[in-house]
Amino acid sequence: MTREEAIKWIEYHIDISDYDEDDDLLTALRMAVKALEKQRAGNWFDVGSLSCRCSECGGKSNRESQYCPNCGAKMEGIE
Numbered sequence: 001m002t003r004e005e006a007i008k009w010i011e012y013h014i015d016i017s018d019y020d021e022d023d024d025l026l027t028a029l030r031m032a033v034k035a036l037e038k039q040r041a042g043n044w045f046d047v048g049s050l051s052c053r054c055s056e057c058g059g060k061s062n063r064e065s066q067y068c069p070n071c072g073a074k075m076e077g078i079e
Contacts, residue, residue, distance in 0.1 A: 007036050035072025042073040052078070 001009075010033050019026040042056035044064050051062050059070025067074055 003036050007033055010036075031070070031072070035067075040068075040071060040073035041076055042068065044075055044078045046078060 010029050014026065014029050014033075017026075040056050042054050044052040044061070045055060046052055051060055052064055053060055054068040054070060054073055054075070056073040057068060057071035059068055061069055064078065065075065
C-alpha cells in the first residue's frame with residue numbers, strides 16, 4: 001500500500017463511519033492522516049524530568065523515540 005492509498009483509505013473510513021467527535025479512534029485516524037500527508041522531521045528538546053518536546057508540534061513525550069507520537073515527525077536527534 002502506498003502512502004497515498006493509505007490516506008485515501010483512512011479518509012474514506014472517517015467519512016462513512018458514525019464516530020462521536022470525541023472518539024479516540026477518530027482522533028487517531030486524523031493524526032494518522034496528518035502524519036502520512038507530509039514527511040516532517042524534527043528534534044527532541046529536553047525539558048527535564050524524563051520528558052521531551054517535539055520541535056515540530058511542541059507535543060510532549062515521556063521518552064525519546066524515532067517518531068513523535070503527536071504529529072508523526074521523524075526525530076533526528078536532541079537539541
